[in-house]
Amino acid sequence: MDSKGLWVLVVVGCAVAMLPVASVGAVADAGATGAMVQEDEEPVEREELDEADEVHIDVSLTENGSATFGVDYRYFLENENNTEAEWDELTNDIEADPEAFAAAEMDDWDEIRADGQNATDREMNLSNATISIDESTAPRHIGHVQFTFEWSSFAHVELTEITAGDALPGFTLVDGTTLQITGPEDYAVHDHEPTADNTEPNAVYWDGAGTEFNDDQPRVVFIENGDSGAEVTEPDEGPPTTWLAVAAALGLLATGAMIGWWLRHGRSDGPDPGGDVTASPSPPEGSSNNAAGPPPELLSNEERVLRLLEERGGRIKQQEVVAELDWTEAKTSQVVGSLREGDEIEVFRIGRENVLSLPEEDEE
Known part of the structure; x- marks a missing residue:
């Protein structure tokens, strides 16, 4: 591995090209789990923990083309990979220094932003990073590490048409990862590539289990409904x-x-x-x-x-x-x-x- 600025991203035991799960994946010791550290920085000491079982990325667009990203790292507790004790160690680490976890995540996504800015010639910025911990018990016990941030000029806006996806060149999904892009209120999906696993009136959803993106994908076009009669x-x-x-x-x-x-x-x-x-x-x-x-x-x-x-x-x-x-x-x-x-x-x-x-x- 080239140690200069190279990040290894691990999701459900698989390398995910351009999917920045590493810093939350970095809950494990860098030498034991392959979590990323930069050459000139000391790795943060954390208890060893297996990688997230699933990663769900939710992109919510606004009318000006900016987007709110929500990345949900899910750990299935009480299975052969993760236990409640290991989950408790992770949550303690995050609660002790949430800013460090958020900053590491922001660095990973900023590399993707730089590639997107070069590909689109739009000035882009990331901001307002937050990280939180949650649990759900139905239908199964799952631990959630949720990372959110704002991405300016993520989509291209032309009057009442919004096109999203060109800021993610080379983006790859693998089994256990999903991507959903949701348009603003009063906008509807007009076109999308590739074929989605699920579509809503204003949202498109892909599951990495059966989806491969080409060079110009993903791509979603939203059109304003324009129905103001009511x-x-x-x-x-x-x-x-x-x-x-x-x-x-x-x-x-x-x-x-x-x-x-x-x-x-x-x-x-x-x-x-x-x-x-x-x-x-x-x-x-x-x-x-x-x-x-x-x-x-x-x-x-x-x-x-x-x-x-x-x-x-x-x-x-x-x-x-x-x-x-x-x-x-x-x-x-x-x-x-x-x-x-x-x-x-x-x-x-x-x-x-x-x-x-x-x-x-x-x-x-």
Whole structure:
């Protein structure tokens, strides 16, 4: 073993690439169990104890891309590997100097953070490390050493889409280890790789017993639900069909306006009919109803969004773009992001929804 900065990670008797269980595994004497110590540091004297039987890693994302990591090292007590007496020795060691255990864990994970920062070019930091001890008795007697910390910029955020996993290049799971990544509240799993052992509406779970990650894995994409109707509908406002009636009425008005514009500008064989239709707003040049404009299939995705914005008077909710163009939320988010980066549109939020708008022109 190269003694310069190399850490040996031992989980359930197996080496775990990049899985930093060593410092809690270091409850055993370094020479007897292979627990890691750095070349220039003296090992901490601790009573010998077999490695954890299981390691469960739970990653909880926030909307800004940061994450809270919870690492649960589990010791099955009263079996042939671990006894209550050995568990008591471990807990006494941790209680005597919890900061040392937390600092050792933080050093291990900081190596993974450095690799993730190099792979993603995102500035990342670890903070708020804590370590605690607990026991559970049902359905079996288990000792828990729980390590938690915060990881900033862990995931990539693009408007209402969060992609996680790229900060764990080369991450490996073995038998006895699990990984769960949970999205923020009001976000749902849109896509994930590889196939998960279990999925929830906003969480993906892999078990090392049957999961292997490739170079670009794990990967999970979360999309904001965008369903805020329950918050804006009051109990005494009547049934939801009221909104449908309003939408239908607005659609009829828009249709009338389009017909009036065509009668005034699209016909060359008759006079301007005048009358009330002249008061209707004419659609902007380049809209899908303009006879001179190209059909939608000849437009780029960005041009289709811009045309839809013009048809709606320069402002539209992102969810309406999804419905109008029959796109996925992920595709819509990508196209909107491209337009926003090119300063062709502006994006702001009303409640929990994104609203797109054309940039305001300077008044003369």
